[in-house]
Amino acid sequence: MSDVDKIDELVKKYNQLKKEISKVIVGQEAVVDQILISVFSGGHALLVGVPGLAKTLMVQTVSKTLGLDFKRIQFTPDLMPSDIIGAEILNEKREFKFIKGPIFANIVLADEINRTPPKTQAALLEAMQEKTVTVAGKNWPLSKPYFVLATQNPIEQEGTYPLPEAQLDRFMFSIHLDYPSFQEEVDVVKSTTQEHSKSVNPLFNAQQIIDFQNLIRRIPVPDNVVEYAVKLVSKTRPKGDNAPELVKSYVDWGAGPRASQNLILAAKAHAAINGKYSPDIENVKFVAYGILCHRVVKNYKAEAEGYTEEKIIKELL
Numbered sequence: 001m002s003d004v005d006k007i008d009e010l011v012k013k014y015n016q017l018k019k020e021i022s023k024v025i026v027g028q029e030a031v032v033d034q035i036l037i038s039v040f041s042g043g044h045a046l047l048v049g050v051p052g053l054a055k056t057l058m059v060q061t062v063s064k065t066l067g068l069d070f071k072r073i074q075f076t077p078d079l080m081p082s083d084i085i086g087a088e089i090l091n092e093k094r095e096f097k098f099i100k101g102p103i104f105a106n107i108v109l110a111d112e113i114n115r116t117p118p119k120t121q122a123a124l125l126e127a128m129q130e131k132t133v134t135v136a137g138k139n140w141p142l143s144k145p146y147f148v149l150a151t152q153n154p155i156e157q158e159g160t161y162p163l164p165e166a167q168l169d170r171f172m173f174s175i176h177l178d179y180p181s182f183q184e185e186v187d188v189v190k191s192t193t194q195e196h197s198k199s200v201n202p203l204f205n206a207q208q209i210i211d212f213q214n215l216i217r218r219i220p221v222p223d224n225v226v227e228y229a230v231k232l233v234s235k236t237r238p239k240g241d242n243a244p245e246l247v248k249s250y251v252d253w254g255a256g257p258r259a260s261q262n263l264i265l266a267a268k269a270h271a272a273i274n275g276k277y278s279p280d281i282e283n284v285k286f287v288a289y290g291i292l293c294h295r296v297v298k299n300y301k302a303e304a305e306g307y308t309e310e311k312i313i314k315e316l317l
Contacts, residue, residue, distance in 0.1 A: 006211075006212075007215065007275070008275070010273065011272075011274070013204070014036070016203055018032065020065045020200045020201060021062060021200065024057065024198055024200055026184050026187045027180055027181065028177065031058070031177055032062070033270075035058070035059075035062055035149065035173075036273070037270055037273070037287065038172045038173045038266070039062070039066065039147055039209065040212055040213060040216055040269045040272070041213070041216060041262075041266050041268070042213045043266070044148040044171050044172055044173075045147075045150070045171060045173040045175060046150045046168070046175065046294070047149070047150070047177060048152045049151075049154070049177030049178070051153060053180075055177060059107070059149045062149070063149075065201070066107070066209060067202030067203065067204050068107050068204075068206060068209070069106040069107070069206075071104070071105035072109040073109065073110055073111065075110060075111060075112050076116060081120050081123035084101050084102065084120065084123045085101045085127075086098060086099050086133075087099060087101070088135065098138070103124070103127050104133075104140075106143055106144075106147070106206060107147050108127075108148050109150075110149070111150075112151060112153060114153065114162065114163055115160060116161065117161055118164055121161070121163060125166065127146075127148070128148050128171075131146050144206070145209050150171070165297065168295065171294065172266065172291065173287075174294035175290055216265070216269050217268075219268045219278060220278055221264055221267075224281075225279055225280060226264060229263040229264050229267070230260045232263070232292075233254070233257075233259045233260045233263065233292070234254075235247060235316050236255045236296050236312075236313075237254030237255070246312065246316075249302075250298055250299060250301055250302035250307050251298055251302070252297045252298065253296070254295070255296060256295070259295050262291050263287060263288065266290075266291060267287055268283075270286055288313060289310060292309075296312060
């Protein structure tokens with residue numbers, strides 16, 4: 001089967017997947033698209049929104065339809081790194097035995113990740129980047145495919161710890177959830193206050209997802225698209241040669257090279273799920289907000305003048 005046929009097959013499966021997810025999740029099309037793009041690109045996603053917007057339900061539904069092993073970690077202020085990674089215990093033979101923590105799954109839901117202190121947040125860093133965990137000097141590989149889908153409440157809320165920049169940079173997408181529209185909320189209330197709850201069927205398995213991830217990496221990208229992505233990222237760096245006046249005035253730190261890599265990978269995935277055999281600049285623009293906004297650190301002047309990260313990226317595009 002050629003790669004062209006495989007992309008056609010991916011489009012068909014993707015549309016079935018969206019249909020299956022919509023049985024449980026009303027609306028939020030762009031959010032579901034970005035989560036699935038990060039899955040097919042092999043990246044992690046951070047969902048940001050106030051409580052009650054079905055962030056957790058969305059991640060659970062996606063993992064069910066993808067047919068993957070799923071574990072949920074509820075982040076709390078007293079959670080310890082060993083509660084996530086696992087720990088060595090002394091068994092009856094007086095030998096140390098490693099008991100795996102919930103991080104050993106295909107999809108890990110890090111629920112309310114910013115309600116735990118930085119020490120515990122950092123327990124995810126190695127897993128997210130290297131897809132391995134080190135305990136007592138021994139390296140444990142994680143099962144493939146591996147994704148961290150985290151949910152976060154807005155920073156302004158009570159009892160939250162901001163995620164460090166190094167951790168934020170590990171997330172391919174930061175996805176903002178808004179309140180549903182009036183009609184969507186009516187549909188949500190109707191569907192969730194009845195006796196029967198809807199369930200979804202798995203449409204993929206782990207090997208199929210790995211095959212599609214490899215397919216997306218093989219998709220060719222024109223040089224002008226790569227140059228556009230790299231130039232866009234370099235414009236976010238206030239000390240760079242390409243930085244416009246807006247960035248020099250309002251931004252403290254810009255995005256690093258990982259953002260350029262993620263822009264191209266996500267653009268490839270976005271092109272593939274829309275039946276295109278190679279990405280163009282429009283695909284890069286579609287994924288730019290979710291990939292760049294959490295990597296741009298604005299300064300106090302931007303704060304004072306009401307400049308958001310979204311507004312800065314919009315001007316750059």
